[in-house]
Amino acid sequence: MTPFPENIESGALGYGAATRGLPEAESTFHFYMGKILSLRWALLALIVVGWFVYFPIIDNFRVSTTNQDIFTGELTNVGFANYTRLFHDPVVWQALWNNCLYAILSIVFQVFGAFMVAALIEGLGSVRWRNFWRAIYFVPSAISTTVTGLLFYFIYQPDLGLLDGALKFLGLEQLSIPWLGNEHTAIYAIIAMSQWQGFGYSTLLFTIAIQKIPKELYDAAIMDGAGPLRRLFKITLPMTREMTGLMTIVTITGAFQVFNEVMVMTAGGPNNSSQVLGTWLYQQGFIQNDFGYGAAIAVVIFVVTMICGAAQLWYTKSRRVQS
Amino acid sequence: MSSTTFSPPQTEHANAWAVIAKTFLLAFLVCLGIIVLYPLFWMALSGFKSNSQIFNQPFSFPDNWSLDNYVAAWNQGVSTFLTSSLLVTIASTICTIFISAWTAFGLTRTKMPGKPLVIMFVLGGMMLSPTVAVIPLVRMLQSLGLYNTHWALIILYTAFRVPFTTFLIRAYMLELPRDLDEAAMMDGATEGQIFRKIMLPLCQPIIVSCVILHILFSWNEYLFAMIFTSDVSVQTLPVGLTSLMAKHGTNYAQVFAAMTISALPIVIIFFVMQRYFIRGLTEGIGK
Numbered sequence: 142m143t144p145f146p147e148n149i150e151s152g153a154l155g156y157g158a159a160t161r162g163l164p165e166a167e168s169t170f171h172f173y174m175g176k177i178l179s180l181r182w183a184l185l186a187l188i189v190v191g192w193f194v195y196f197p198i199i200d201n202f203r204v205s206t207t208n209q210d211i212f213t214g215e216l217t218n219v220g221f222a223n224y225t226r227l228f229h230d231p232v233v234w235q236a237l238w239n240n241c242l243y244a245i246l247s248i249v250f251q252v253f254g255a256f257m258v259a260a261l262i263e264g265l266g267s268v269r270w271r272n273f274w275r276a277i278y279f280v281p282s283a284i285s286t287t288v289t290g291l292l293f294y295f296i297y298q299p300d301l302g303l304l305d306g307a308l309k310f311l312g313l314e315q316l317s318i319p320w321l322g323n324e325h326t327a328i329y330a331i332i333a334m335s336q337w338q339g340f341g342y343s344t345l346l347f348t349i350a351i352q353k354i355p356k357e358l359y360d361a362a363i364m365d366g367a368g369p370l371r372r373l374f375k376i377t378l379p380m381t382r383e384m385t386g387l388m389t390i391v392t393i394t395g396a397f398q399v400f401n402e403v404m405v406m407t408a409g410g411p412n413n414s415s416q417v418l419g420t421w422l423y424q425q426g427f428i429q430n431d432f433g434y435g436a437a438i439a440v441v442i443f444v445v446t447m448i449c450g451a452a453q454l455w456y457t458k459s460r461r462v463q464s
Numbered sequence: 465m466s467s468t469t470f471s472p473p474q475t476e477h478a479n480a481w482a483v484i485a486k487t488f489l490l491a492f493l494v495c496l497g498i499i500v501l502y503p504l505f506w507m508a509l510s511g512f513k514s515n516s517q518i519f520n521q522p523f524s525f526p527d528n529w530s531l532d533n534y535v536a537a538w539n540q541g542v543s544t545f546l547t548s549s550l551l552v553t554i555a556s557t558i559c560t561i562f563i564s565a566w567t568a569f570g571l572t573r574t575k576m577p578g579k580p581l582v583i584m585f586v587l588g589g590m591m592l593s594p595t596v597a598v599i600p601l602v603r604m605l606q607s608l609g610l611y612n613t614h615w616a617l618i619i620l621y622t623a624f625r626v627p628f629t630t631f632l633i634r635a636y637m638l639e640l641p642r643d644l645d646e647a648a649m650m651d652g653a654t655e656g657q658i659f660r661k662i663m664l665p666l667c668q669p670i671i672v673s674c675v676i677l678h679i680l681f682s683w684n685e686y687l688f689a690m691i692f693t694s695d696v697s698v699q700t701l702p703v704g705l706t707s708l709m710a711k712h713g714t715n716y717a718q719v720f721a722a723m724t725i726s727a728l729p730i731v732i733i734f735f736v737m738q739r740y741f742i743r744g745l746t747e748g749i750g751k
Contacts, residue, residue: 176577182570183582185563186626190589193623197597197604204600261489276738277497283734284727285684287702291709291723292507303506306522349746398593401686419595426599436599443596450591
């Protein structure tokens with residue numbers, strides 16, 4: 142689709158050069174050379190991105206239809222066998238469910254929770270205070286998930302952890318359980334850490350979206366006698382809807398790429414209960430050395446993230462058309 | 465500058481309620497702040513404690529503020545991990561910024577053919593997730609002889625961040641007025657000169673933002689670093705921490721110290737460069 146406008150342009154120019162004689166033709170040559178030479182600006186990006194981003198991802202589809210013998214290294218084409226296996230693998234469904242859980246809880250806390258906190262910060266303090274709050278809340282987002290994951294691994298430890306200490310202090314000793322060692326709580330404990338780490342990031346983005354709302358809207362609403370809650374739901378929420386939509390999509394994409402915190406805190410255990418697609422891919426591909434099956438799991442992640450990416454593209458496009 | 469969402473109501477009665485509500489909400493923000501910051505302080509403080517004190521008095525301040533654990537952690541390998549992290553971060557930042565700035569310049573200021581295709585190809589890379597590429601990359605890097613080297617991480621961090629960084633710089637360049645570079649073109653400046661003398665200086669704010677975002681990414685990246693490095697000598701901090709944990713996992717105090725050392729640089733950068741940080745983040749999602 143793209144080359145056509147260029148072709149039309151160049152065709153017209155070529156015609157002009159031909160009718161006007163040789164010197165012009167030479168400058169046309171220069172013109173083309175200049176055009177082609179200016180591709181050099183993008184050359185490195187095209188090579189690096191094509192070679193190390195696009196090629197492996199396309200190659201992944203091929204790998205997913207093969208099985209490799211660990212001992213001989215021999216590749217055999219197995220067609221869709223890996224996908225059939227995927228479909229019948231209970232851990233894949235568990236992992237998919239955990240990713241969904243991750244997405245749902247992250248939307249609750251990192252989109253709606255963060256929105257509320259941002260509205261609070263913007264409503265309460267002076268400029269200095271709101272900068273202070275959003276900076277404080279953001280700090281964990283700047284730190285590596287390995288560090289925060291390990292930190293919460295310690296916090297959840299039954300004998301030395303902060304959490305049990307705090308529960309004891311509150312007189313809730315019956316609640317003190319090995320959070321990461323229990324099949325029913327492990328994934329929730331990990332997700333909780335992730336909310337702790339990530340909500341400040343979305344809060345920061347929401348505060349900026351809220352700051353862009355014209356103040357006159359609030360003044361008019363106050364004149365009409367609208368209370369704070371009414372203003373929150375009638376002005377702040379609708380006016381930041383774009384950011385909310387975008388954050389939702391970004392959050393879902395992120396939830397299906399989760400790897401680091403699960404790897405560090407439980408590595409998918411106990412008994413695969415906290416496995417997510419990323420860690421199951423790692424487990425199958427790199428621990429069991431089953432590259433073909435790992436690649437098939439990667440395709441699932443690819444499909445979900447592509448859908449989210451398309452949604453995001455469509456969302457920003459339609460938004461731009463409206464405005 | 466008072467409030468927007470919670471501005472003072474008119475009547476006396478409502479005033480009292482507003483004060484109560486405000487106090488309550490402020491208390492909520494303070495509690496949230498404590499929940500966010502306390503674990504981090506606990507981490508840094510535990511780095512000063514002895515192992516037995518971590519177990520017996522998890523909430524107390526350290527008995528004596530000795531840096532022994534920090535020094536021990538540093539000598540146990542944190543210094544090597546830190547060097548690797550620094551090397552990979554600096555090299556990949558430079559590569560990413562230059563490649564992205566060139567591409568953005570080519571896309572906005574030259575007569576490059578097939579611009580929409582180039583845009584689609586390069587920016588489309590933003591949608592592709594690293595997890596999906598990991599398995600084919602293993603064999604590819606092995607055959608290139610890059611497996612278990614710093615180069616593997618430098619190249620991959622560059623390749624996977626060029627799309628996003630190009631997106632940010634291109635958006636910024638599109639908004640810049642064209643008078644200056646058109647004037648320079650009239651005076652016979654080459655594309656290279658326009659890029660170096662005019663566009664780069666003009667783009668300095670967004671470039672600083674991109675640098676910071678890239679540092680944040682490469683300093684903290686774990687998946688690639690874990691899969692493509694296996695020797696302690698090439699491991700970056702996030703992976704190094706987990707291997708330290710596996711080796712000295714029972715020496716909690718040292719692990720806490722190592723965690724604090726690896727978190728500190730990025731937290732400092734965040735507080736010092738907050739303005740650029742925030743610009744980068746908002747440009748990234750809002751456009």
